[in-house]
Amino acid sequence: MHKNIQRYPTLYEGVFERANSLNFLRLILASCVIFSHTPYLVMGAKVDEHPLVHNFYVFGDYAVNAFFCISGFLIAHSAYRSGAGSYLVKRVLRIFPGYWVSILFVVALGGPISVITGHAATGWDWADAFHYIRSNYDLMALQYPLFGGPIDVPLEFPSWNGSVWSLEYEFFCYLLLLPLFYLPFIRKNLKIFIPLAYLISLSYYLCNQYLGYDFMSQAFGLHPRDLNASARMYPLFFAGSLLYLLSRKIRVYPVLSVLCVAAGVYITWLVPHANVLQWTQLILAYGIIGLGCSINVSWARTNDISYGVYVYAWPVQQILVMLGSVSLGLAANIFLDLILTFGIAWLSWMFIEKPAMNLARHPIVTGSKRREPSPPTTHSTSDTPASQADEPAAAQIPHPLGHPIQFS
Template sequence: MTLPAVLRSAAYPYRANSLNLFRLILAAAVLFAHSWYIAGRGTGPSLQGENLGGWAVAGFFVLSGFLITRSRLRSTPGDYLLHRVARIYPAFVVVLVVTAAVFAPIALLVETGSLQGYLTTPVTPLQYMWGNLPLEIQHYNIGATLQSVPYPGAWNGSLWTLFYEFLCYLVVWVLGFLAVVRRSPVVVGALFLVSVAVYAALGVAQRGGLDESFALFARLLPFFLGGSAVFYLVERWGTNLIFGVASLAAAVGLIAAIPHWGGQVAAPCLAYGLLSLSAVIPQPGWIAKNDISYGFYIYAWPVQQLTVLFGGAQWGMIVYLAITVVVTAAFAWLSWVLVERPVMLAIRERRAKGSTRSEQLPGDIQPAAGT
């Protein structure tokens, strides 16, 4: 029996999709969500107690789980780790330096009219950079800066997700050593179900002494593994727009119907829905060539804080959002042109000179954002 054309699936277009655009939209959603409490206007739109930014991070993680799993199964272990570190870490280090050496002194000058004590008041700029260098954020504040804003003392409330994203990368790296993972989705699917169960029973784990860091990892891992599991489905059967829209509807229904862990159990539906849309929705050529989503994500928060400090929020949320989007996009483009793209081009040249069985993907050099 032949299926109607609208129900037929097509191979996923790994080299001609709109994932750059989708990730940029998700990064903009994080900026939008953060704007409300950075500007002192409440928490903004939310669903099941999670604001829009949290759901955007979930979108990042399901897409990342899909792409990173494919990358692992098509790469040597060494190449995989090299790409993962190179994609996240250089731009992360640069944003730490820019924040400590440029943004924070400007803020102190605006707030106090002087740089007195800037280098010596804890948390000092060097402490901020060194303490956050391992990717797990230990310091959000720098000295006496950002004390006059509605959300005081926090220079970048988005970077915390990168540590957990990298932990997810390591999970997939380990799984890639198992021959069964390369042949079958059973192990990844089982781990996804276990991760959902762990998050659903998080209270038990916390009573056993596991801390907030574990809770954050338990919250995000199911999204990543949900995307990983969908990779096998898409690799074998491709995507279909009708099924994709139905999957997104199912995801929304699960989130609305199941408090606490509905989003986690809906992760495969969310992943398949986003991938199906990205296969058919076109993206501007400039965005296809310039993936500024990661830079947008890591620079949005400090730009938002500085905009508030300079009085941008006093002109209303629409103006405030417009300013922060434009300025953040400029920093994101500079990050892409000066840091991210050169590093990835250097990695490509290294791979071209050596022997490898991995294949460069359009999305392979993209992090989830990580938020």
């Protein structure tokens, strides 16, 4: 008798051809950002007096790292299947509508509450409100205070949304894929140029270390903080893209995925002591994507509220603090922030983000002559449906490594 031998799926099969739990994991990651930020918003500098609470930063740092790895994988797939114009429109519609409404949320609700409760340095100022919107709408020159506040809160510096700094790098990563996937010579040689892009992104860190921040700041016109963020974020994104390139070759082993996730958390904790993150992005990427393929959680499969949780958690917590929630303690603040933010994020998904993504599938955007059938809902990646409407039914497109991909 022949023994039944379990066949493990490839990364491609696990993400795009089977039900997976990447949306659920992204929601967990967004929640980890709340665990990471709330202690500083509620306790301020006192966080450093509590070693256990101080180490909560690991949750947020790992979450952001994992977000970029997942994005690199999924967005490379979207770029490979879309025309350049369609790809760019879809990326804009995924990032900006929900983000713009979060800006208005701060101005329309957070600002007045800060004035009423005495946590604004000035009174209501229309000019400052419009300046806040104008400074933040394109992610290029973020302004964190509004009306000089919040002030007299535990956090030392006034900030209404300290989480959104990463969105600038996320969107720039989307732009970096344009030459890779839409210049004909490069597209024909992705198996050379995607690994090359990953290696170039790694060189950012080496240049910072060996050429010095002064030289790099003058050469690129960037603040050292931006240089550090670039050296961290871009390799994570391109590690995900590199895994996509190899996704027909690499198999998902659940135990290995769990071990890689655990290693990723430990590596993130090590960063302040020994920055080994720069050489381990592929471990992080394989771990989180493989874990998403290994578990089967139906919740959040069709409603991806993780982005809303990410952009609303900080301002919601600041509003809670201004209304006196500090006296309730850290655990109660985390609970309240989770509950309220999940609700707002669901509204954002249903009425802002999802309609925007539906617009991204419109024939005018995709270039199709007719509207394609809705993609299967078994895929749990909110970036996947937008890309699946790009191709005619039953079309065959070669994978970057030469394997045919069947779309039906």
